[in-house]
Amino acid sequence: MNGFPILSLMLAVPLVAGLGCLAVSAKTARTLALAATLINFALGVVLWLNFDIGGAQWQFQQSKQVFAGFDWKLGIDGIALVLIELSVFLMPICILASHAIDKRVGEYMAAFLLMETLMIGVFAAQDLFLFYIFFEAGLIPMYLIIGVWGGAERIYASYKFFLYTLLGSVLMLIAMIWMAQEAGTTDIPTLMAYDFPAAAQKWLWLAFFASFAVKMPMWPVHTWLPDAHVQAPTAGSVILAGVLLKMGGYGFIRFSLPMFPAASGTFAWLVFALSMVAVVYTSLVALVQEDMKKLIAYSSVAHMAIVTAGMFAFNTQGLEGSIMVMLSHGLVSGALFLCVGVIYDRLHTREISRYGGLSINMPKYALFFMLFTMASVGLPGTSGFVGEFLSLAGAYQASSWLAFVTGTGVILGAGYMLYLYRRIAFGEQNNADAAAMPDLNAREWAMLAPIAAAVLWMGVYPESFLAPIRDDVRFIEARLAATRPAGDAQLQLGVPKPMDELAPHGGAH
Known part of the structure; x- marks a missing residue:
């Protein structure tokens, strides 16, 4: 899994599917939402199986500067791992539980899929302001x-x-x-070891x-x-x-x-x-x-x-x-x-x-x-x-x-x-x-x-x-x-x- 951007992929899958739900019929939106959440659950299983217990504290890291002062930094430790697994485990169940929703179904499914992206982002973010964006959004x-x-x-x-x-x-x-x-940094792992006054x-x-x-x-x-x-x-x-x-x-x-x-x-x-x-x-x-x-x-x-x-x-x-x-x-x-x-x-x-x-x-x-x-x-x-x-x-x-x-x-x-x-x-x-x-x-x-x-x-x-x-x-x-x-x-x-x-x-x- 070295170098494979699995965390970015887990953020992208529900986001893309959510946009798709806005453009299809209610029945198709339900199917698309369930498929997307199941794919993310499968990616979560891959994440779990490839996490090296006892290895580096931060794993599956990726970093790219978006603009000065703001970096797209993702990575997880064991605590973030188990919470991401909880998120991707519950999301398909939530889609199954939404059968009673009969109005604006596409928008409803899109809202849930967007929320999945943001939840995973909270646990995976390694930049201070990236975390804040996911947390508040x-x-x-x-x-x-x-x-x-x-x-x-x-x-x-x-x-x-x-x-x-x-x-x-x-x-x-x-x-x-x-x-x-x-x-002088927004990197969360660095800040966790920084001694503020x-x-x-x-x-x-x-x-x-x-x-x-x-x-x-x-x-x-x-x-x-x-x-x-x-x-x-x-x-x-x-x-x-x-x-x-x-x-x-x-x-x-x-x-x-x-x-x-x-x-x-x-x-x-x-x-x-x-x-x-x-x-x-x-x-x-x-x-x-x-x-x-x-x-x-x-x-x-x-x-x-x-x-x-x-x-x-x-x-x-x-x-x-x-x-x-x-x-x-x-x-x-x-x-x-x-x-x-x-x-x-x-x-x-x-x-x-x-x-x-x-x-x-x-x-x-x-x-x-x-x-x-x-x-x-x-x-x-x-x-x-x-x-x-x-x-x-x-x-x-x-x-x-x-x-x-x-x-x-x-x-x-x-x-x-x-x-x-x-x-x-x-x-x-x-x-x-x-x-x-x-x-x-x-x-x-x-x-x-x-x-x-x-x-x-x-x-x-x-x-x-x-x-x-x-x-x-x-x-x-x-x-x-x-x-x-x-x-x-x-x-x-x-x-x-x-x-x-x-x-x-x-x-x-």
Whole structure:
């Protein structure tokens, strides 16, 4: 694969197909979009098979100057690899889930294909401003998907989504301009090893935090997410929860931790405090929801809080666990939104009370729904267990209080997810229309079965996902450790610990 521009090809395939979708019939647009996403998935498999674990940190690199001060630089490490794989895995499933779209189908497919290009671009970009372009442009297709093909309150939800996520990024752009002038380069790998002045790091960290916290989303800037999920079409919710939320976590790992390590240590208490509030508050809010999509949306905020808690614990288990939670949540939350979409297409309501006893007339559906519910809860043997266990183990090394409070999210998560499943799948069938719904068809099997297989694969053999990211996690740990004088202590929620205790050697195997 040396010299072959596979990353540029993966960016070009959906972009060209998206333009084609604008010029063909609705039926052809569906076929073209599915074909393009399957081709990109095949390219993703090639990327995975040719990635050299234990080799160079940055692989599949290519660089070409577009004009002075702006370079087309692409390349990936293990963390970018697994997130690109998540993106190309979910996109064909999203196209299959879009069968209910019956107006402006060509434009809808083009928006999804454009979004695939931009998502891959975010994870593959190695130039500071190229990253920013991909990061911000990703707002546009999702804004259109919610605003044009969403529910009754779609205009309000789309504007709220756009304004929240855009305003935070203005500060990030200003910080990027300063960084480029200070370091004399816009090359991301170079900047990850550059030591910015300690005083400047705090301001830079806060500027990036304003963008990434909204994108995650972290409490209290999470309120756009439930509205966006409720109003978005099923496939929009899948890709929003599955990939777009992960851009904030990726930003913390790619920028905040390695580029501003001293500031990350200084503000770790803030991240921990927000994470603890988010886990408890949003889990309790999820418990009282009557709309299935809103419940899953609030659960996403709680899961992302476990990500940030593990990430800022500054140790191997926490960092690896946070990435695994992101991957697992991308699969499981996407699958849960698909499960909601399956029954919504039949009954056209998301109200939990309208269902019940679906395990009688839809046993195959109930089986898939149960697997994804258990994965969301963190049942051993599923993808959810691996990431949450590692994240909480890492959090415990930073602070026992942090681990205790975020650990309640596992208990509360079991509460609201099992309560949801009981009301949907079990009980008496009081509604004749729900009792008459048919079980999964072939298209729905094709959507849910691959995710189920991936969830079990990650739960049974997590090493296949941990191995590519391990060296990158160690690099981040080294950057964090190098900024602290010997014997210096870090105060985290009243529990001072030296950095050598916060960053134990050895990964999770």
